[in-house]
Amino acid sequence: MYQEFFQLKMLPFSLTPNPNFFCQLKGHQEAFTTLQFCIHSGEGFIKIIGEVGSGKTLLCRKLLDSLDDTYVTAYIPNPDLTPVELRKAFARELGLDPVRWQDQHELLTAIYQHLITLHASGKKVVLLIDEAQALSDDSLETVRLLTNLETESTKLLQVVLFGQPELNKRLHDPSFRQLKQRITFSYILPLMSxxxxxxxxxxxxxxxxxxxxxxxxxxxxxxxxxxxxxxxxxxxxxxxxxxxxxxxxxxxxxxxxxxxxxxxxxxxxxxxxxxxxxxxxxxxxxxxxxxxxxxxxxxxxx
Incomplete structure (x- = not known):
């Protein structure tokens, strides 16, 4: 409506997380640099925490946009899923058809074999979960178990969790100590000055x-x-x-x-x-x- 009036090529303040609008604010750029370093270094588990509306999803999209063909990415934007649904969603993101495996153990085996195949071809797999605070306790444990998929020398999967501060509060619970110990890097996204x-x-x-x-x-x-x-x-x-x-x-x-x-x-x-x-x-x-x-x-x- 006002685009032509102000001589704009596009709406400048759309809520759609367009990576072209990623702004190199100090905090956001530090978070992005941290993510790039961790992923390129092969760190297994990374966590980004930010308040509602702080730019986590845009940061996630910017990261997805920046990774080259060496990386196979699986993006789950709505993780309000049961453990079974989560494994199926991950399989679909990898290009597998989970319908082929009714038994969950067989599906997990198929995922593992596919990850090995990707690794053998020089690919690195990154699972990015947005709004991770919405994961149930069982689904959080499922994510941890997915990071157990590895060869004798290499992790086959890297995981990045983007969540609100509630995720940190949950991870302080002793029942999540195994998951918390897996997180090698964590960053809290600051608000704007x-x-x-x-x-x-x-x-x-x-x-x-x-x-x-x-x-x-x-x-x-x-x-x-x-x-x-x-x-x-x-x-x-x-x-x-x-x-x-x-x-x-x-x-x-x-x-x-x-x-x-x-x-x-x-x-x-x-x-x-x-x-x-x-x-x-x-x-x-x-x-x-x-x-x-x-x-x-x-x-x-x-």
Whole structure:
């Protein structure tokens, strides 16, 4: 809707984890470098922890995008699976048809043989599990047992878990001590600093094709940072809504008033001065309704 108005090649703040938008913030770049080092070094078990909306999935997609043909990757984005379903999902990612093996022991044997074949051909296999905090206790144990698949000298499978802080809390339980001992590298993904926010906005707008300088005023960015608390997903949501509001009003610059509209319209945003926000008048939702009505009326007249 506002893409042409701001002369953009694509939407800059889409929530879709597009690797092209990966921003080299200090924390994110450190995490990415750590992942690359660990995988290239053959480390068996790696864990990345981050708050909701901190950019874990984008980091995972960036890693997938960066690995060359030497690596065979298995990506499981929704691990709310039973142990049986998890093994089947892993088999499918490897190109196997789990329907051929009704017995789970036979399926595991088939996976093992396939991993040996891949290893013999010079391939390395990496299993990436997003939202790993959703794994059941039994499925977490299944992941640990999968890492037992090895030759006399080499691990046949590397595992990377991306999860929320709840995963760390669970792993502190003594019942998971064997799994915890397998994790050779762990990294906690930090939220953005105020300086990071400026770099982040500039990067995403540049990738989207924006060339007109600062789109957000300093006051708008300050408010955005307070409202988002440095969480990239909330930054994206607020930015998108502010752009929509600016488009609706015909403004080429987003000031703190437009940003307040975006914050007011976003339930998950932290509202610094809630009482003041409630008297701003039209919210983003009302602007959208008006835009839709105008578009409808123009279409009717045409």
């Amino acid at each position: 105020r300086e990071d926010l400026d770099f982040y906005l500039h990067h995403r707008l540049s990738v989207a094709g924006y060339t007109q300088g600062n789109l957000f005023t300093k006051k708008a960015r300050n408010l955005m940072y307070k409202a988002s608390e440095g969480i990239p997903r909330i930054v994206n949501i607020l930015s998108h809504k502010a752009l929509l509001a600016a488009y609706g009003k015909g403004d080429k610059l987003i000031d703190h008033k437009l940003m307040r509209l975006a914050v007011q319209d976003t339930e998950i945003a932290n509202i610094p001065n809630k009482q003041n926000m409630l008297v701003l008048g039209l919210g983003i939702s009302m602007i959208v309704l008006i835009l839709m009505l105008v578009i409808y009326l123009i279409g009717s007249i045409a």
